[in-house]
Amino acid sequence: MAPFGTDRPQKEETVSDDEALRRMYRVTSDYDRPFKQKVQELLDLGREYLGVQAGFLTEISDGTQLIVEASGDHELLQPGNSCPLSKAYCRKTIDQEDALTVQHAALEGWEDDAAYEEFGLESYIGAKVIVEGEVYGTFCFAGDEPREEPFTEQEETFVELMAEWVSYELFQKRATERIEQQRDQLEEFASVVSHDLRNPLGVVQGYLNLAEQTGNPEHFDRCRNALERMGVLIDDLLMLAREGQSIGETESIELAKLVRDCWEFVTAEEATLKIDADIVLKGDQSRVQQLFENLLRNAVEHGGRDVTIRIGVLESGSGIYVEDDGPGIPEEQRDQIFTDGYSTGEKGSGFGLTIVRACHRTLHTL
Structure with missing residues (x-):
């Protein structure tokens, strides 16, 4: 069992349901605070409200759980730490429709579980974070001591609301990054179009002047070739813009x-x-x-x-x-x-x- 320090909120010192919701709203509605800071404040608030020793946001990818942000002093639940998903409590969280709760792990069939052996957590509550229809990770709270009472419906709702807020924020972040990338691609596309069309245009202008002066039909053929080249360039550049770097x-x-x-x-x-x-x-x-x-x-x-x-x-x-x-x-x-x-x-x-x-x-x- 992984040891904790003395930083252990006691259940009797936690805030009420209403106060927890009010504080959560104040944090999530503050648009001036960065996402990372708000997550940290929510994890701190959750630990205080739920009376547990650890709060953490995970990212799950390729069968691995990565701790993204954390609150508390559990040595294995710190930002940057990772473990196989098979050894994490969160593997069962992502299979749940609602929050997963554990009041006393040793009495609820976890004593031989790899996650229990790895982390030694007796109490746990977590909800999955969904971004664009796929599991991103989990938003969780846990302690090395069992709870005297099961997690209440209000406490489950509190954790689920925070997980939903994280889901929305991560979606917004991805959407913003896509928009910025598309804007950069559009600017580059416009620059490439103007650059590569400039020379065929110059050819057309030059041979049109010669055609006016001499009446030689060969000059018109040169103009047609240049215009055809411009058409090919436009088609190819449009394909490149739609399909990225594919050839x-x-x-x-x-x-x-x-x-x-x-x-x-x-x-x-x-x-x-x-x-x-x-x-x-x-x-x-x-x-x-x-x-x-x-x-x-x-x-x-x-x-x-x-x-x-x-x-x-x-x-x-x-x-x-x-x-x-x-x-x-x-x-x-x-x-x-x-x-x-x-x-x-x-x-x-x-x-x-x-x-x-x-x-x-x-x-x-x-």
């Missing part, structure tokens, strides 16, 4: 042909592209095209109008490289180049290399 079907891709196709969508009249890689890749066609379009555009924007870009195979044969003869990236800035929104240029969006990194995992050499 489409992979296929064999001729590197040289793909890079030449990407070059058509880069506004670089004075730049030079050299391809020294006659290899076949395997990946998501659209993602790989996004990757190289961003690398080529990045080289032109930061390497100068007459930059030379070379694409080849590493000497080890384990990968490919993209290099240019521009000024390069200052050494002190290299650790930041993949940070969303970071750019070494005054007009850069800072998303080009972020998109490259996201697309890179879809790429494999055959």
